[in-house]
Structures are given as structure tokens and as C-alpha cells.
Amino acid sequence: MTDALDTRELELKFRLGRGGIRAFKKAVQLAAGAKKTWVRNRLVSRYFDTDDHRLAARSVSLRVRSTAGGFVQTLKAAKTTGGGLMDRSEWETPVATNELDIDELPPEARRALGVVVAGELVPMIDVDFERQTVVVERTNPLGTDLKVEIAIDTGVVKAAGRSERFAECEFELLQGDVSRFLDLAGEIIAKHPMPLSGVTKSDRGYLLLAGNGTRVHWVPKFRLTGDLTIHDALASIFSTCVGNIVDNIEACLDGRDAEAVHQMRVSLRRLRSSLRVFRRSLDPAVARWMNEDLKWLGGALGPAREWDVYIGETIGPGAKLEIEEPALAALRAKAGDRRSQAYADVRDTLNSERFARLVLRLTAFTTLQGWLPRPLDLRTPMLKPLGKTAAKLLDKPYQKLISFAQGLEDKDIDARHEVRIFLKKFRYPVDFFRDVYPGAATNDFVSALHNLQGQFGHLNDIAQAMELTESLARDDGDGPAGDLVQFAAGQVRGWYAREMRDAESRLITGWEAFSKMPIFWQR
Secondary structure: OOOOEOOOOOOEEOOOOOOHHOOOOHHHHHHHHHOOEEEEEEEEEEEEEEOHHHHHHOOEEEEEEEEOOOEEEEEEEEOOOOOOOOOEEEEEEEEOOOOHHHHHOOOOHHHHOOOOOOHOOOEEEEEEEEEEEEEEEEEEEEEEEEHHHHHHEEEEEOOEEEEEEEEEEEEEEEOOOOOHHHHHHHHHHHOOOOOEOOOOOOHHHHHHHHHHOOOOOOOOOOOOOOOOOOHHHHHHHHHHHHHHHHHHHHHHHHHOOOOOHHHHHHHHHHHHHEEEEEEEEOOOOHHHHHHHHHHHHHHHHHHHHHHHHHHHHOHHHOOOOOHHHHHHHHHHHHHHHHHHHHHHHHHHHHOOOOHHHHHHHHHHHHHOOOOOOOOOOOOOOOHHHHHHHHHHHHHHHHHHHHHHHHOHHHHHHHHHHHHHHHHHHHHHHHHHHHHHHOOOHHHHHHHHHHHHHHHHHHHHHHHHHHHHHHHHHHHHOOOOOHHHHHHHHHHHHHHHHHHHHHHHHHHHHHHHHHOOOOHHOOO
């Protein structure tokens, strides 16, 4: 077995828009402070996996790459992110041909590979691309203290008889501190904004194998137990949610799967909730800019989600509206136009300078654990275990909710909407801290809470349906198509007016059941 280079790869990947190469190179040149020559190479990579994709399931990629100097076998394992920062173990070994030789892998790489024998590994994905690279260095009086390789990759991925062209930029830390690495990336992105990407070349190949252009990433569940600190909680929440935002960019831009925008909005709400729940432990200036930008992004995604729900649920196949199909089809077509415009706005947002800077800033905040005070004081509340702090963090929003919801049955629709907002603000800390207090009482409380939020959410959906339907009817023109839209809109308004009356009675029953639940964090 030859010697294998075992390294930790720290990398940022960005989507490169069409025609953006020249502007990006200029931004790199300005950051480098000196004229740089980009080195061009053609690289051909072949990725291997088992027929049932066991490597992909372990977040492992295994390839052989052909370069001007020969063939290199590379295994990358356990992709993790500090938001959008890829942090992976990497083992490289020279091989004689473009075929695998897993006997050359060191023991730790074989362990990462899992239970696989050589005969199971077959070619899955081919990538043929041109790479342009330059190394940017920063120095201090003692010498070089930062070295970053910046690459522009343009080419094609092929798998299962399908192909996709791509263009991306990569920043890889070769030497130095990760904070300075992120500073350099921030300088360049400030001059030429590009959104981060969580999609690797092998990811693109697996999407082709599945016949999908993009893949939606659901927000993973995380468990915050009583022995974890506030610092641990924020690390888990931010790494999970910022990573999910980055991972769903491609699917949101694609727009064919409504779940992508929904999942990104869930991550945004969890981040904003964490800022609210832990606000007394955070720097107010940091919380302020972050909350403003997260609110902006959530608002920009909102209309797309509203039209997704309207088309898929409000007037969707399962709604059972009993409206004649020609009229309903005319209403759906009108709503489809609105949805298309909303997704055009989503694409504008995700391609904007503000979004590019926000995501990189969130990644830096997560990677550098920006919630910790500097210099670190061991007495900081950040280091207190959740078992000693969660009860207080739950009690205050609960008491606000109970107080504001008094006399719920007599409140008008606007006041009930405010109760729904209080309820939603309470639901996230409950979900954060439910595992601090495991047991049947917690499960029963959470079940009742989720049921109640579902009731409030249904009423809100009805109000939203009425408003969107009214906007379609109001803005429609004359003629047969317009008459059909008007007819369908009237039928929808009538159906949901009846549904609102029924839902209100269920809401009151749900609230009475919830308000009597034992408070699990006070036991």
C-alpha cells in the first residue's frame, strides 16, 4: 500500500452565474492585491458506488480523477457544515489507471467506506470539466499565514445516460486560520456576490441517477437534552438550519417542488425563534442585524408559499369544493400565473447581493460560534446547562400566551390571529426543549400544543384563502374566462365561509383542552 495523504478539507462552494467568470476573476485580483495567473487544467473524474448507493447513504464519495500527472484516487467522508462550510476528511492515493484500487486506502479510510468489497463498487458518475486555479496568500511579518486555493470549475456531469452542465467556484483553505479564510471569502463576495451552494459534483450525479433536477432537504430534527448548554443548543440550531438553507437553494430556484421553499422558511423561523428565546445571552447588535435579514428573506419567500398552498390545498384535488371543472380550471390558471410571478421573485431574491452576503455571514457566524462572548468568560450564561435554564425560557412565553388568549371565544378574527402568533412563538421553544424534560407528560402537552396550532393554522389558511381568492376575482378581466373565474371565486368564498364557522368551534374546544394540560417543565 502506498502512502495516503489524510487531510481535513475545509471548502466553500459557490454557484457561478452565466457570464460571471470575468467579474469573479476581477474580484479575486483585487483581494489578492497583485496580478495573478490562472492555471488551466482539464480534469476527468469517475465516481464509484454500490448498486444500492451505500456510499452516498454514508455521505461518502469515492472517485478516481485523471490529471496531467496521472491518476489519483480520492475518498471524502462525512460531509458536515458550519452552515455553508464543507468540512470533510479526505484521503488521496496515486493509482495506476482510472480504475479503483481500494487496497491502497489506509485503515481509517476503509472504515469510512463501510462494509463494502471491491467487486461491489461500480462506475456511477462521470465528470469532465476545466478547472482554473489561483492561490491567494496573506502574510504577516513572520511569513505567510493564509493560503487559499480558488478554483473555477466549468463542465458536464453524466450519469445514467443523462447529463448536466455546471459552473461553480470553490475556495479551499490550504493554510491558516478559518476566520481569516472566511474574511477573504467575504472580501471577494462583497465585490462579486454569489450565493453559496451545498451541491457537490457527485450530488449532481446522484440527482441525474434519480432522474431529478434538484432535491429538497428537510430540516433535520435535533435533540437538546438537559446536560447541553445554551452554547451547545445554538451550535446545533445554527449548523442545522443554516446548512438547510444552503442545501435548499438549488431546489428553491428550480421551483418545481413546493416543499423546498417551505423547508427553507421552517429553518428561517427556527433561527429567528432561537434569537428570541436566547436573546438575553446574545449580543443585541448581532441579534438585530440577523433578525432583520432573516425577516426580509422570510417575507420574500412568503408569497410563493402562499400560492403553493392555495393551488395545492385550498383549491387542490383534495379540497372537495364541488365546483364545475371549467370554472375551477380557470381559477387555477389565474392562481398559477400568480405563483409563477412569486417564484420569479424568489429567484431574484436568491440571486441578490443581499442574500449572498447574508448566507456567507450566517456561515461565518456559525463556523466561528459568533454567539460566544470574546474573550470567553467561563461565567457566561452561554455555558449554563439547559436543565437549569429551560424552565424560565419556557415559562415567560407560556404566561404571555395564556394571558393574551383569555376570552378567546369572544375575540374577533384579528385578535385570534394575534393569539396564533403568540402560540407559534411558544411552539418553537417547546420543540427546542421538549427533550430536556422527557416523559409522557411532555409528550401529551406537545401533542395538545401541535393540535391547537393546527386548528389556528387552519383558520389562518381559511382567511388566507379568502384573501387570495378575492384578489384573483378583483383583478380578473372581462369575457368568458373572467366570468368563470368570478363564478369559481364566489363558490370558493362561500365554501370556506362555512368551513370557518365549523373550524371556530373546533378551535375553542382545542384551546380548552390545551389550557388544562399540566405544565411539564414545572413538575
